[in-house]
Amino acid sequence: MTKLEDLLEQQIKIAAAIEAEVKKNQDAADKGDSEAQFQLAVINYKGQGVKQNFGEAMKCFKLAAAKGHTAAEFFLGDMFAKGQGAAQNYAEALHYFQLAAAKDHSQAQYMLGMMFDGGKGVKEDFKVAMNWYKLAAKKNNVDAMCGLGSMYENHHGVEQDDMEAVLWYKLAAQHEHIEAYYRLGIIYSKGKSIKKDLSEAMRWFSLGSEKGHSGAQVSIGLMYQAGDGVEQNHKKAMSYYKMAASLGNSEGQYKVGFMYQNGIGLNVDYAQALYWYSLAAEHDNAHAQSALGFMHEHGQGVNEDETKALMYFKKAAKNGDETAIRNCSLIEARLEKK
DSSP states (O other): OOHHHHHHHHHHHHHHHHHHHHHHHHHHHHTTOHHHHHHHHHHHHHTSSSOOOHHHHHHHHHHHHTTTOHHHHHHHHHHHHHTSSSOOOHHHHHHHHHHHHTTTOHHHHHHHHHHHHHTSSSOOOHHHHHHHHHHHHTTTOHHHHHHHHHHHHTTSSSOOOHHHHHHHHHHHHTTTOHHHHHHHHHHHHHOSSSOOOHHHHHHHHHHHHHTTOHHHHHHHHHHHHHTSSSOOOHHHHHHHHHHHHHTTOHHHHHHHHHHHHHTSSSOOOHHHHHHHHHHHHHTTOHHHHHHHHHHHHHTSSSOOOHHHHHHHHHHHHHTTOHHHHHHHHHHHHHHHHO
């Protein structure tokens, strides 16, 4: 038997085993076994051996949840929050998260904290959010630890306290929580109520970057571009910006465009600048929209076109870019005179 034939035989055996497992769960689910209903729901949710089917997953999760299956209740809350298998419905999400949270499901408790912290489907209530986060954190839920850090960092129902935020972020970071790495980098780079430490900021950003956090990659790029705490290195800055851009980070895409437009560390390339700015603008990045307005206004890589420039400036202005607001007024005044 050749190696290829051996691999094909293994694949056939694996497929047969998956099919048998699906049938086993289906038979048990049909008989009302809540765990089998849950497992069948997970199979459909993840597309394990079957085509991914959120509708069927939700149906099976509901059958299991009706019998009090805690994990099924959590999954239903998550699906309603995301609009998977049904229209997004925060009221339903809240209902199912509360059922699971009442039975000490820590991720459901964390999700309730998120909902009250951000006012998603409920009235914003930082005190309630804090309580849910703390319940989950006591069960070593690292997302909740990071949530508590965010509340102290951003003055959500408590006095702004970077020291307390750092404490919670570091607890989460001990469990390799990627967002906690990034937030620690931000706190040390700003140095508000704790001493500014760019070396420590770079350490945390680097940990986040290694785990694929695009915000951390942009932050490292900014440090290299400015020579902030490190030796200025435009090539390294561009490298980190491109890492972030490849992950769909609009600020990373904007910064790549900016480097090309202005020839920072490389030759000016308006075509590349337009390309990266356009990607960022599609994600409503106001800086990129404003930059596209400037390039159309001044004919950089395109024909001068004040009408198109105004279109981009208006988009940027809508997204809060103050320079774009002024440019809209200037172009509109010029167009009126023509």
